[in-house]
Amino acid sequence: MKKIGVGVLGFGTVGAGVAKGLLENADVLRERTGLDISLARVADLDTTSDRGVALPAGVLVSDAMAAIHDPEVQVVVELIGGTGVAKKFVREALLAGKPVVTANKKLLAESGAELFALAAEKGADLFFGASVGGGIPVIRSVRDGLAAARIDTIYGILNGTCNYILTEMERAGRPFDEVLAAAQKLGFAEADPTLDVDGFDTLHKAAILAALAHGFQPDVHNLPVQGIRGVVGPEDIALAGELGYRVKLLAVVKNAADGLELRVAPTLVPASGMLGSVSGVFNAAMVHSDMDDWTMYYGRGAGRLPTACTVIGDIADAARNLAAGTRRPVTMPRAAAAPRVKAPGEAVSKFYVRLSLKDAPGSLAAAAGAFAACGVSIASAMQHGTSGGFATVIVLTHEARRAAVDDALAKIAAAGVSGSAPACFGIEEP
Numbered sequence: 001m002k003k004i005g006v007g008v009l010g011f012g013t014v015g016a017g018v019a020k021g022l023l024e025n026a027d028v029l030r031e032r033t034g035l036d037i038s039l040a041r042v043a044d045l046d047t048t049s050d051r052g053v054a055l056p057a058g059v060l061v062s063d064a065m066a067a068i069h070d071p072e073v074q075v076v077v078e079l080i081g082g083t084g085v086a087k088k089f090v091r092e093a094l095l096a097g098k099p100v101v102t103a104n105k106k107l108l109a110e111s112g113a114e115l116f117a118l119a120a121e122k123g124a125d126l127f128f129g130a131s132v133g134g135g136i137p138v139i140r141s142v143r144d145g146l147a148a149a150r151i152d153t154i155y156g157i158l159n160g161t162c163n164y165i166l167t168e169m170e171r172a173g174r175p176f177d178e179v180l181a182a183a184q185k186l187g188f189a190e191a192d193p194t195l196d197v198d199g200f201d202t203l204h205k206a207a208i209l210a211a212l213a214h215g216f217q218p219d220v221h222n223l224p225v226q227g228i229r230g231v232v233g234p235e236d237i238a239l240a241g242e243l244g245y246r247v248k249l250l251a252v253v254k255n256a257a258d259g260l261e262l263r264v265a266p267t268l269v270p271a272s273g274m275l276g277s278v279s280g281v282f283n284a285a286m287v288h289s290d291m292d293d294w295t296m297y298y299g300r301g302a303g304r305l306p307t308a309c310t311v312i313g314d315i316a317d318a319a320r321n322l323a324a325g326t327r328r329p330v331t332m333p334r335a336a337a338a339p340r341v342k343a344p345g346e347a348v349s350k351f352y353v354r355l356s357l358k359d360a361p362g363s364l365a366a367a368a369g370a371f372a373a374c375g376v377s378i379a380s381a382m383q384h385g386t387s388g389g390f391a392t393v394i395v396l397t398h399e400a401r402r403a404a405v406d407d408a409l410a411k412i413a414a415a416g417v418s419g420s421a422p423a424c425f426g427i428e429e430p
Ligand code: HSE
Pocket: 158, 159, 160, 161, 162, 196, 201, 301, 302
């Protein structure tokens, strides 16, 4: 049986999971691949901490460069994260013609096109299955299962931290800060939660899905991103609930003849639908295509063994290709022409708007007039309590352009009829 040695860079949570999976499930992997895929090296600067995995003698080393160039290592697995040394090591492995497996969403979202070009030049594979959805094989499903399908829409709940916080805010009716602090205590949220709660982690994953579906590298630094911190409060979660919706931090990748919508924002989805039912730390992606209608991928978006499972799936692919002397065609850029990415104002959907209006004659008429003047059609409006002389009014719109809704909100502000700032969220109903 052909032996393929694996070098894992980074002995953190996922690295330890990959080591454990390769060691403890080696028999399953052998049976399924017909190859002896074995852990040759694990490189980490910290070679003393206990990660709960007993590595065979000589496997753990501190020098990643030496591990990459070790003749026993044929597949390099980057699990360091970030875009500093991780990028250097991925480039080094590809330059050496070795296939690379990575779970690094930020690296791929920012430098995917460059790294795929290098992989193509050097004839090496670059796999990234665990970069989106952790333990959910969504990349593999979109890449292989939908290989012949034209994908038009992807919705993703792609950050477990945010989904956990939103779920807890709804369940307990508590504000963001309290729930975040509790989640940090329980280890469900990072000490610095910026990447998660401000939407960037979801944006990186959305960009990778868009790249996979549409064959180009979006410019992640110029895409609209809104997280949940300072944006979603218990009031809107409760009001949305009364209307049959849940608030989710949603990645939207929608393609049409006039361009591609690509954004991350808190969004209302039907509470009883498939996306609305994704709660706690779970992730999901819903994909619509011309051949396969809607498909949905659901599971654990993070965690040691789930993410390691997806990484090992990629290692198996890389090993099979090495054994067969073949490689995967480059994933991106692939399209002859990149789709036009629409400006944020061009996004079209229904909207939920919460207004605080003076409880006086003419306020509601002024607000309704502003929507009318901007060409936004109101589907329903309801007054929901009054306090301190201001009424909370919820407006649901028919489909409208985001720019038109923003113009209407600016007109309402200028009309001098409002109290506190409005809230405005898109509604998506797959
Ligand atoms: N921090 C991410 C999450 C997992 O909370 O889902 C890694 O992308």
